[in-house]
Amino acid sequence: EPEVTQTPSHQVTQMGQEVILRCVPISNHLYFYWYRQILGQKVEFLVSFYNNEISEKSEIFDDQFSVERPDGSNFTLKIRSTKLEDSAMYFCASRGLVLIYEQYFGPGTRLTVT
Amino acid sequence: QQQVKQSPQSLIVQKGGISIINCAYENTAFDYFPWYQQFPGKGPALLIAIRPDVSEKKEGRFTISFNKSAKQFSLHIMDSQPGDSATYFCAARGGSNYKLTFGKGTLLTVNP
Numbered sequence: 001e002p003e004v005t006q007t008p009s010h011q012v013t014q015m016g017q018e019v020i021l022r023c024v025p026i027s028n029h030l031y032f033y034w035y036r037q038i039l040g041q042k043v044e045f046l047v048s049f050y051n052n053e054i055s056e057k058s059e060i061f062d063d064q065f066s067v068e069r070p071d072g073s074n075f076t077l078k079i080r081s082t083k084l085e086d087s088a089m090y091f092c093a094s095r096g097l098v099l100i101y102e103q104y105f106g107p108g109t110r111l112t113v114t
Numbered sequence: 115q116q117q118v119k120q121s122p123q124s125l126i127v128q129k130g131g132i133s134i135i136n137c138a139y140e141n142t143a144f145d146y147f148p149w150y151q152q153f154p155g156k157g158p159a160l161l162i163a164i165r166p167d168v169s170e171k172k173e174g175r176f177t178i179s180f181n182k183s184a185k186q187f188s189l190h191i192m193d194s195q196p197g198d199s200a201t202y203f204c205a206a207r208g209g210s211n212y213k214l215t216f217g218k219g220t221l222l223t224v225n226p
Binding site: 004014031033035040041042043045049050055056072091101102103104105106107108 | 146147148150156157158159160165194203205207209210211212213214215216217218219
């Protein structure tokens with residue numbers, strides 16, 4: 001069964017450093033999302049992406065964040081200058097055109113900022 | 115108005131019992147209500163979902179009950195099993211970009 005994959009599974013970085021989180025969505029999906037889950041809290045929407053541009057972003061998604069689809073398979077989230085409060089699980093999700101209501105989540109990347 | 119409120123925060127059920135998790139929303143523009151199951155270290159996995167034109171949906175041991183007038187929906191897990199032990203999130207979809215707004219989650223423990 002097709003699935004969303006994410007790398008790395010765990011990233012440790014120092015405050016102020018740039019990180020790139022990578023996702024490979026399900027191959028025929030066209031809509032992509034990033035969500036964040038701070039430890040013990042709910043999953044929060046960050047950004048949606050379609051047709052090579054951001055379609056919606058939350059107030060969390062400030063100028064330090066950017067997303068990109070550099071090729072036909074990868075979808076990346078970049079945090080330019082990480083802060084301690086960026087420590088969280090980051091989930092990528094994708095959805096297709098057929099089952100338009102269903103978003104499929106990847107296993108997540110645990111980001112630890114020290 | 116974008117919030118989805120979920121209760122209880124945690125739930126302990128004996129094997130074979132019924133687990134019930136409740137959610138409430140305020141935004142009447144929400145038009146799709148999925149439940150996700152999350153095991154430790156994994157991403158949320160879609161469990162079952164309902165649209166507001168239906169009052170109940172059943173898939174195996176999992177049932178969603180939906181009360182549109184009260185703006186509430188709930189997940190019922192019949193014959194709960196230890197393998198059901200996980201965190202359950204209700205969510206609601208709103209807007210043209212289909213973003214999901216999640217509840218805070220319920221940690222379900224099913225004792226053998």
